[in-house]
Amino acid sequence: MPELLTKPRPENAANEFNELSALLGRLGLLWADEATAELAMAPGATFGLRTAGAVHLAAAVGAGTDRYLTNNRSELLKSITEIDVTDPDELAEPATFV
Secondary structure (H helix, E strand, O other): OHHHHOOOOOOOOHHHHHHHHHHHHOOOOOOOOHHHHHHHHHHHHHHOOOHHHHHHHHHHHHOOOOEEEOOOOOHHHHHOOOOEEEOHHHOOOOOOOO
């Protein structure tokens, strides 16, 4: 998402920019340590994920999160039981931030 904030904003997109900024402010960063790297090997090999996707998934599982959002629409990812893998299109419409 940060790459979206570095591109020129379309006209009349102030509300979307503010909502995205508010969302980014709620996110936390996790270190990709040796345990995360080891955890990333299995889903990377099993589901054919690229390195970044496998590390993101492993970090989420390792941190004990409830849900992993991804645009990867592979049906194989739906078989993961350690975390709820969700396509952003499956989420309810977002509430407007005030």
